[in-house]
Amino acid sequence: xxxxxxxxxxxxxxxxxxxxxxxxxxxxxxxxxxxxxxxxxxxxxxxxxxxxxxxxxxxxxxxxxxxxxxxxxxxxxxxxxxxxxxxxxxxxxxxxxxxxxxxxxxxxxxxxxxxxxxxxxxxxxxxxxxxxxxxxxxxxxxxxxxxxxxxxxxxxxxxxxxxxxx
Amino acid sequence: xxxxxxxxxxxxxxxxxxxxxxxxxxxxxxxxxxxxxxxxxxxxxxxxxxxxxxxxxxxxxxxxxxxxxxxxxxxxxxxxxxxxxxxxxxxxxxxxxxxxxxxxxxxxxxxxxxxxxxxxxxxxxxxxxxxxxxxxxxxxxxxxxxxxxxxxxxxxxxxxxxxxxx
Numbered sequence: 001x002x003x004x005x006x007x008x009x010x011x012x013x014x015x016x017x018x019x020x021x022x023x024x025x026x027x028x029x030x031x032x033x034x035x036x037x038x039x040x041x042x043x044x045x046x047x048x049x050x051x052x053x054x055x056x057x058x059x060x061x062x063x064x065x066x067x068x069x070x071x072x073x074x075x076x077x078x079x080x081x082x083x084x085x086x087x088x089x090x091x092x093x094x095x096x097x098x099x100x101x102x103x104x105x106x107x108x109x110x111x112x113x114x115x116x117x118x119x120x121x122x123x124x125x126x127x128x129x130x131x132x133x134x135x136x137x138x139x140x141x142x143x144x145x146x147x148x149x150x151x152x153x154x155x156x157x158x159x160x161x162x163x164x165x166x
Numbered sequence: 167x168x169x170x171x172x173x174x175x176x177x178x179x180x181x182x183x184x185x186x187x188x189x190x191x192x193x194x195x196x197x198x199x200x201x202x203x204x205x206x207x208x209x210x211x212x213x214x215x216x217x218x219x220x221x222x223x224x225x226x227x228x229x230x231x232x233x234x235x236x237x238x239x240x241x242x243x244x245x246x247x248x249x250x251x252x253x254x255x256x257x258x259x260x261x262x263x264x265x266x267x268x269x270x271x272x273x274x275x276x277x278x279x280x281x282x283x284x285x286x287x288x289x290x291x292x293x294x295x296x297x298x299x300x301x302x303x304x305x306x307x308x309x310x311x312x313x314x315x316x317x318x319x320x321x322x323x324x325x326x327x328x329x330x331x332x
Contacts, residue, residue, distance in 0.1 A: 065287055118208055
C-alpha cells in the first residue's frame with residue numbers, strides 16, 4: 001500500500017495534464033495570432049484590407065452582400081486586430097453595426113468615444129462623421145449593414161493615437 | 167508492484183471520466199431542448215413569437231434594431247425550432263437573411279425550395295412571395311435585415327406540410 005500511495009497522485013497528475021490542450025509556448029509578437037480562427041465564427045474573415053482608409057493595424061473584410069437592384073444594402077464582416085481603426089468617415093444613408101466578437105471603440109464627432117462589446121448594436125446616423133475599430137487590447141469583429149442608395153462612404157482624416165486612446 | 171498495476175488503470179479511468187462533461191441522460195421529447203443556448207450565440211434568442219404568421223413549431227424573435235428616422239432597416243434574430251416556418255409573405259423593400267446557425271429552408275413562389283446552411287446568405291426580392299424556416303430535422307437561426315421604407319411585411323397563406331416537405 002505504501003507504493004500505491006506514492007504512485008497514484010503521479011498517475012492522476014499525468015492524466016489531468018493530458019486532459020488540457022497543450023499551450024504552445026510561443027511569444028505573441030504577431031497581434032493577429034490572437035484573432036479567432038474562421039472555424040470559431042459563422043462567417044469567414046475574408047481578405048486582408050489593403051487601403052489607406054484603415055490604420056493602426058491589420059483589417060480583414062468579407063463582403064457578404066453587395067448592394068444591387070434587389071437590395072440597396074451592402075453587408076460585410078469586418079475584423080480589426082487590436083489597435084486597428086477606420087479613418088473618420090460618413091455614410092450618406094447611415095450604417096448599422098452588429099458587434100459579433102471582441103471589443104471595439106466607436107466615436108461620433110463631438111461625442112465621447114464609447115466601448116462596444118460583443119452582442120451590442122450601434123446605429124451611425126447619415127452624414128455624421130464617426131470612426132470605429134478594435135479596442136487597444138482586443139480584436140473586434142463587426143457585421144456592417146450599409147445603405148448604398150444615397151451614395152458611397154465619404155472618407156475623411158485619419159484617427160491619430162491621441163484621439164484613439166483618449 | 168502487483169497492487170500498483172491493479173490500481174493505476176482505475177485511477178486513470180476515474181480522472182479521464184472526470185475530464186468530460188457529464189451528459190444528462192434525459193429523453194429529448196421537447197424539440198426546443200436541442201436548440202443552442204444563448205451562451206453559444208452572440209445574440210440572445212429573445213421572446214417566443216405568439217402570432218399566426220409562424221406555424222409548424224416554436225419561433226423566437228430578438229429585435230436588435232427597429233427602423234426609425236436614423237435608419238430605415240429593421241434587424242432581428244429569428245430562431246425556428248425544427249419544422250417551424252413562416253407563412254408565405256412579401257417585403258415591399260426586400261430582405262436579406264444571414265443564416266447563423268442550424269439548417270433552414272427558403273422558397274420563392276414558382277421556384278424549388280432550397281436548403282440554407284449556417285454561413286449562407288439569401289436575398290429576397292421586393293414583393294416576391296416566399297417563406298422560410300427551419301428544416302424538418304434541425305433548428306435554424308437567421309439574422310433578418312428588412313427595409314421598412316416602403317411599408318410593412320404582407321402576410322399571405324400558410325405553408326402546409328405538403329409544400330414544406332416537398
